[in-house]
Amino acid sequence: MSLNSPSLKSTVIKQSKYKWMSYKSAFQSLIVVQIISILFTLLGAASGTSSFGLLQLHITYSTGDVILFFTFIWAFFTGLSIDRKENRLADQIFVTNQVSRHLANIVFLILINLVGMVTLVMAGFAIKLIIFWYKGPDQFLLLSSYSTSELLLVLGMVFLYLTLLSSIGYAIGSIVRLSKVVKVVVITTGVALVFLGDERVGQIISFYGSESSIVWFIGKVLVSSFLAFGLAYAIARQSEVRS
Amino acid sequence: MSVVTCQNVSKQFGSNSVLKDLNVTIQENSITGLIGRNGAGKTTLLQMLAGMLAPTSGNIRVFEENPIDNLKVSANTIFVDDDLVFSPEMKLYEILSSAEMFYDNWDSEFANRLIRYFGFQTGVFHDNLSKGKASTFNAILGLAARTPLTIFDEPTTGMDYSVRQDFYRALLKDYMNHPRTIIISSHLLNELESILEDIMIIKDGTCIVHEPMEDFKTYAIALSGDYEKIEKVVNESRIIHRRFISSNHAYVVVKELSGSEQDCLKQLGVTQTSVEPAELSMYLTNETKGGIDDVFKQS
Numbered sequence: 001m002s003l004n005s006p007s008l009k010s011t012v013i014k015q016s017k018y019k020w021m022s023y024k025s026a027f028q029s030l031i032v033v034q035i036i037s038i039l040f041t042l043l044g045a046a047s048g049t050s051s052f053g054l055l056q057l058h059i060t061y062s063t064g065d066v067i068l069f070f071t072f073i074w075a076f077f078t079g080l081s082i083d084r085k086e087n088r089l090a091d092q093i094f095v096t097n098q099v100s101r102h103l104a105n106i107v108f109l110i111l112i113n114l115v116g117m118v119t120l121v122m123a124g125f126a127i128k129l130i131i132f133w134y135k136g137p138d139q140f141l142l143l144s145s146y147s148t149s150e151l152l153l154v155l156g157m158v159f160l161y162l163t164l165l166s167s168i169g170y171a172i173g174s175i176v177r178l179s180k181v182v183k184v185v186v187i188t189t190g191v192a193l194v195f196l197g198d199e200r201v202g203q204i205i206s207f208y209g210s211e212s213s214i215v216w217f218i219g220k221v222l223v224s225s226f227l228a229f230g231l232a233y234a235i236a237r238q239s240e241v242r243s
Numbered sequence: 244m245s246v247v248t249c250q251n252v253s254k255q256f257g258s259n260s261v262l263k264d265l266n267v268t269i270q271e272n273s274i275t276g277l278i279g280r281n282g283a284g285k286t287t288l289l290q291m292l293a294g295m296l297a298p299t300s301g302n303i304r305v306f307e308e309n310p311i312d313n314l315k316v317s318a319n320t321i322f323v324d325d326d327l328v329f330s331p332e333m334k335l336y337e338i339l340s341s342a343e344m345f346y347d348n349w350d351s352e353f354a355n356r357l358i359r360y361f362g363f364q365t366g367v368f369h370d371n372l373s374k375g376k377a378s379t380f381n382a383i384l385g386l387a388a389r390t391p392l393t394i395f396d397e398p399t400t401g402m403d404y405s406v407r408q409d410f411y412r413a414l415l416k417d418y419m420n421h422p423r424t425i426i427i428s429s430h431l432l433n434e435l436e437s438i439l440e441d442i443m444i445i446k447d448g449t450c451i452v453h454e455p456m457e458d459f460k461t462y463a464i465a466l467s468g469d470y471e472k473i474e475k476v477v478n479e480s481r482i483i484h485r486r487f488i489s490s491n492h493a494y495v496v497v498k499e500l501s502g503s504e505q506d507c508l509k510q511l512g513v514t515q516t517s518v519e520p521a522e523l524s525m526y527l528t529n530e531t532k533g534g535i536d537d538v539f540k541q542s
Contacts, residue, residue, distance in 0.1 A: 003306060003391055004347045006318045014344050021337045022330035089328035092295065093384075094345040095318045 008103075011095055015104030016111070019082075022090050026078050026112050030071075034123045037070035041127050067127075068158075071120045075162040079109055079169025083236065084177070102233045109170070113162040117155055153214075160221040164208065167228035174232035244271045246392055246424040247292055252301035254287050254448075261287045263448040265301070269426065269441075271391075274418060276439040277428035280528045284448045285428040286324070289396045292426070293322035305392065316392075321346070323385035324396035325378040329369040335380065336365035346388045348421075354387035357413065361406070374401035382410050386417055395427040399434075411438050432524040442520075446528050456520070463523050466495045468513030476507050484526035486536060496526050 044066065049058045081087075082105050091101050146154070172190075176183040193201050208224075211217040247269040254262040262284045269275055279285045290296045291303055294310035294317060303310060310316040329338055339358070343349045358365060361379050372380060382398045399407045415438045418425060429435055432442070442459050444452040452459065463483055466473050470485075470493035477497050484496040496518055500508070508515060518526075531537045 003315065004318045005315050006347075008314065011314060011318075017344065018341050021341060022333050024332045086328060087330070090330040090333075093327055093329065094341060095314070097312045097314045097317060099312075100314060 006095060008100055011097075011100040012103045012107060015091065015094075015096060015100055016107040018091075018094065019104060019108040023082065023087065023108070026082070026108075027115065029078070030074055030112070030116050030119065033070050033074045034067060034119055037067040038123055038127055038130070040070075041066045042130060067120055067123045071116055071158075072161060072165050075113060075116060075165040076169040078112065079166030080173040080176075081169075082109065083170065083173055083232070098233075098237060102229070102236065105170070106229055109166045110163060113159055113166060116162050117159040120158055121151070121155055157217075160218065161208075163225050164221045167225035167232075171228040171232045171235075174235040178235065178238075245269060246271050246306060247426075248302075248304040249288075250302040252288075252291070252298045252303055254284070254291065254296065255299045261448055262298075265445075265448070265450055267443065267450055267453060269424060271424055272422040273440045274414075274425045274427065274438060275441040275443055276432065276435050277426055277443050277445065278430070278432050278435075278524050278528065279428070279445040280430055280530075283445045283528070285445060286396050288445070289322065289394050289426065289428060292392075293320055293394055295322065318345075318347070319390050320392040320394065321385050321388045321390045322394045322396065323381050323398055325374070325381065325398065325400040327381050327384075331368065331370050334366055334368055335363060338369060338384070339365065342384055342388060346390060348389035350387050350389060353417070354383060357383045357386065361409075375403060375406065378402050379406055379410070386413060389417075389421055389423065391423050393423060393425045395425070397428055397430070399429070407434055411435065414438060430528075431521070433521040436520055442524070444524060444527055451527060459520055459523070460517070461499070463496050463498050463518050463526075464500055465516045465518045466493075466497060466508060466513050467516070468492065468508075468511070470495070472511040473508070473513055476504055476511070482532055483523070484529065485532050496523065 049056065051057075083102075088101070091104075172186065176186050192198075208217065208220055211220060245268045247267065249265050249267040252262055252265040252267075253260070265284075265288065267288075277285050277289070287296065291298055292305055292310060294305070294313055297311050305313075305316050306319060308316055310320070333341070335358075339351070339354055342354075343351050361376075361383070363376070363380065369377065369380065378398060378401045382395070382402075385393055385395055385398065399410060402410065411434060414425070414427075418438075427435065427439075436456070439456050441455055442452060443450060452462070454462070466477070467488075470487070470491055473493065473495050477495070477500070481498045482495055483498060484494075486494045488494055500515075505515065
C-alpha cells in the first residue's frame with residue numbers, strides 16, 4: 001500500500017474545515033451572547049427628561065458598548081477553550097500534528113472573529129431598528145450616520161480587537177493547561193488584578209485603546225497576537241500529546 | 244519492508260515502569276495480534292506507535308520515521324480503541340465525512356455498507372451510542388480508513404458475540420482485498436486466532452513471544468503423567484504451566500522438547516499432547532506457573 005505524504009497546508013485547510021463541524025458551539029455561543037447583549041442594551045438604555053416651559057424633551061440614549069463588551073469577552077473565552085483537552089483528542093483521531101493543529105486553531109479563530117465582527121456591527125443596526133419600531137416614526141429619532149469608509153474602519157477595528165483578545169485567551173489557555181496549580185494561580189491573579197482595578201490593567205488597556213495612529217494600532221495588535229499565539233505554541237509543545 | 248521498528252524501547256510513568264527494553268519489528272502487510280494481560284503495556288506500546296506518547300528511552304520508527312508529531316505517520320496510521328473522544332457536537336454522518344476528508348484511502352461505500360449492516364442511524368451523536376455500538380462504530384472507522392498501518396487496541400470491548408465474529412470476518416475479508424499492516428490487541432487469543440498471521444505476547448512490559456501463528460502452534464507441548472518422572476527429564480525453568488490433577492499426577496506445559504526428550508518421556512509413560520494456542524497464550528501471560536490454584540495452596 002503506497003504511503004500518503006500530505007502537505008502542511010492541505011492538512012491545515014482540512015482541519016480548519018473540520019473545526020467548523022466539531023466546534024459549532026463557538027458560533028452558537030456568539031449568537032446567544034449577542035442576542036443577550038441586544039436585550040441588555042434595550043433594557044438598560046439611559047434616558048433623561050428636561051422641561052423648557054411648555055416644552056418637554058425626553059431623550060433616550062443607546063450605545064453599542066454592551067454588545068462590544070460581550071463580544072470581546074466571547075472572543076477571549078473562545079480563544080481560551082479552543083485547544084482544551086477534549087478538542088485536542090477529537091483532533092487526534094484524524095490526521096494532525098502539533099503545528100497543523102495550532103495553525104488550524106488560529107485560522108478558525110480568525111474566521112470566527114470575522115463572523116463575530118459582521119454580526120457585532122449588524123447587532124448595532126438591529127438595536128436601532130428595534131428602537132425605531134418600538135418608538136414609532138412619530139417620535140424624533142436621532143441616529144448617528146456612517147459613511148462607508150467609517151463603517152469599514154469600525155469593522156477593521158472590531159476585528160483587530162477580537163483577534164487580540166482571542167490570541168490572549170489562547171495563550172492563557174495554554175498556560176492554565178500546564179497544571180492544576182498553575183490554573184488556580186493564574187485565575188486567582190487575573191481576577192484579583194481586574195477587581196482591584198490594578199493600574200497595570202489600565203495601562204495595558206490604554207496601550208491599545210489610546211493609540212491614535214491607526215498604523216501603530218494595527219502594528220501593536222498584530223505583533224501582540226503573533227507573540228501570544230507563538231507563546232501558546234511554545235508552551236503546548238512541552239507537554240506530551242495524550243498525557 | 245518493516246513498517247514498525249522498536250529498539251530498546253522503555254516507557255515509565257513516574258516510578259511505574261510499563262515497558263522494559265522492548266525490541267520489536269513488524270513487517271509490511273501482516274496481521275499481528277498483540278496479546279497480554281491488563282497492564283502488560285499493550286496500550287502504551289500502541290499509543291507510542293501512533294505517535295501519541297514518546298518513549299522514555301529507546302528508538303521507535305514507523306514507516307522509517309519518528310512517529311511523534313509526524314504528519315506523514317499520522318496520515319498513514321489510524322488508532323482505534325473503544326475510548327475514542329469525538330467532538331460531542333458532531334453527528335455520526337459528520338464524523339464519517341470528516342474521515343473521508345482526512346484519509347485518502349477512505350472507502351465511503353464500504354463504510355456506508357457497514358453502517359447499514361450494523362444498524363446505525365447516522366443522525367445521532369457518538370456520545371449517545373451504547374458502549375458496544377460505540378466500539379462497533381469506531382471499528383468501522385478503522386476498517387474503512389484503509390490506512391497502511393491500522394491499529395486496533397482492544398476494539399471489541401462491549402461488542403456482543405455475533406458482532407465480534409462479524410468484525411473479525413470483515414477485517415479478514417477487507418485485509419485480503421486491501422493488504423495492509425494491521426495490529427490488533429486483545430487480552431484473549433480465542434476469537435482472534437483464526438485471522439492472525441503473527442502473534443506477539445507481552446508480559447510485564449517485555450515481549451516474550453513474537454512469531455508466526457504456524458510456529459506458535461508448535462511452541463509448546465503438554466505432558467501428563469507422574470510429576471517426579473517429568474521433572475527428571477524437563478528442567479524447571481522450561482515449564483510454562485503446571486497443574487496437579489492428583490498428589491503426584493500433573494499436567495505440565497513445557498517449551499519445545501527435543502526428539503530424545505520426547506522418546507525418554509514416552510518410555511516413562513508420560514502422555515504428550517499438543518496445546519491449543521489460546522490455552523497456551525493464557526499460560527504464558529499468567530503471573531504464576533500454577534494459575535489461581537497457587538492461591539489456595541497451603542504451604
